[in-house]
Amino acid sequence: DTGVSQDPRHKITKRGQNVTFRCDPISEHNRLYWYRQTLGQGPEFLTYFQNEAQLEKSRLLSDRFSAERPKGSFSTLEIQRTEQGDSAMYLCASSLLSGSPYNEQFFGPGTRLTVL
Amino acid sequence: AQSVTQLGSHVSVSEGALVLLRCNYSSSVPPYLFWYVQYPNQGLQLLLKYTTGATLVKGINGFEAEFKKSETSFHLTKPSAHMSDAAEYFCAVSNRGGSYIPTFGRGTSLIVHP
Numbered sequence: 391d392t393g394v395s396q397d398p399r400h401k402i403t404k405r406g407q408n409v410t411f412r413c414d415p416i417s418e419h420n421r422l423y424w425y426r427q428t429l430g431q432g433p434e435f436l437t438y439f440q441n442e443a444q445l446e447k448s449r450l451l452s453d454r455f456s457a458e459r460p461k462g463s464f465s466t467l468e469i470q471r472t473e474q475g476d477s478a479m480y481l482c483a484s485s486l487l488s489g490s491p492y493n494e495q496f497f498g499p500g501t502r503l504t505v506l
Numbered sequence: 507a508q509s510v511t512q513l514g515s516h517v518s519v520s521e522g523a524l525v526l527l528r529c530n531y532s533s534s535v536p537p538y539l540f541w542y543v544q545y546p547n548q549g550l551q552l553l554l555k556y557t558t559g560a561t562l563v564k565g566i567n568g569f570e571a572e573f574k575k576s577e578t579s580f581h582l583t584k585p586s587a588h589m590s591d592a593a594e595y596f597c598a599v600s601n602r603g604g605s606y607i608p609t610f611g612r613g614t615s616l617i618v619h620p
Contacts, residue, residue, distance in 0.1 A: 394549070423607070430515070432596045432610030433550070446605055481549055485606070492538055492557045493606055497549035 392416070394498035396482050402504045403472055410468045411501045415484030422465050423495060424457055425481040426450065433481055439465060440487065472505045479503075508533040508599045510611035518617040525569075525584040527614050529597030532578065539580040540598040540608060541571055550596065556580065567591070592618045 395414045403409050415422050420441050425433035436455070437447045441462040451457075454472075459465040469476055479502050483495040513528040531537060538557050542550040554565025561573040571582045580597060594615050598608035 430612065432510075432598070432613050434610070435607050438605060438607065446607070483549075492555065494552060494555070495606075495608075497542075497551070499547070499549045502547075 394482055394484050394496050396480075396498040396501050398501060399499060400502045400504075402506065404506050405474060406471055408468065408470045409472060409503065410466055411480055411482075411503075413465045413467070413482030413484075413498060415464070415482070416486075416496055417463075419484035419486045419496075420462070421485045421487050421493065421495075422459055423483040423485075424465070424467055425483065427479040427481055427500070428477075436467075436480075469503075472503075474505045477503055477505045508537060508601070508609050510597050510599050510609055512595075512597050512611035512614050514614055515612065516615045516617060518619065519587045520619050521589055522586050525582070525587045525591065525616065527582040527595050527597075527616065529571075529580045529582065529611060530578055531580060531597070531599045533599055533601075535602065536575075537599045538602060538606075538608075539571075539573060540600070541565065541569070541580075541582050542596045542598060542610075543567075544594045544596065544613075546593075553582070553595075587616075587618050589618050589620065592616055 423438040424436040427433045439459040454470045479500045481500045482498045485493040485495045509532045541553040556573045564570045597611040600608040
């Protein structure tokens with residue numbers, strides 16, 4: 391049983407470049423979440439998908455950010471024209487929407503982005 | 507709107523001592539409450555959660571937390587700290603139903619001295 395995986399684990403880029411991150415959720419999970427975590431802060435919600443539909447986006451998700459989950463399995467998060475303020479850990483989580491009261495989210499190890 | 511306040515960005519204890527990490531929440535409706543642990547360069551792992559029922563919740567690694575509605579608190583405790591408990595701990599609150607999107611506190615770094 392594999393958990394949530396993210397690739398790459400680390401990314402260093404120059405300001406103005408585009409970057410793309412990938413998240414592979416636990417195979418049967420139909421919900422997928424993206425979070426951003428900066429130093430000394432807790433994770434902040436960016437967006438989430440139920441199957442392939444993007445159901446909610448945070449105000450933190452500027453127009454330079456785009457996320458997809460084309461077949462309801464893996465997801466990508468792209469940041470265009472990166473800025474130094476984008477430097478953070480990007481976390482992915484997945485859950486199984488079911489009839490239970492709470493759908494636990496399982497987190498991946500994160501992708502650490504450094505923008506120079 | 508919901509929010510979480512974690513008192514103390516760092517807590518330092520000796521090995522074998524009581525661990526107490528404080529969390530207060532604000533929510534307009536009865537929330538779900540969580541504690542997560544994060545080890546360096548790793549994702550978050552759920553320690554325990556309160557959804558309904560018994561207000562004293564037991565989690566993994568000997569941790570427990572008590573939901574006190576009157577105090578809007580959900581403090582995390584462990585009777586005896588171990589060196590391996592050194593990590594970042596996050597308290598979180600989420601709505602019941604819908605998106606289940608948690609709002610996290612800023613975290614408390616637990617330091618365990620030998």
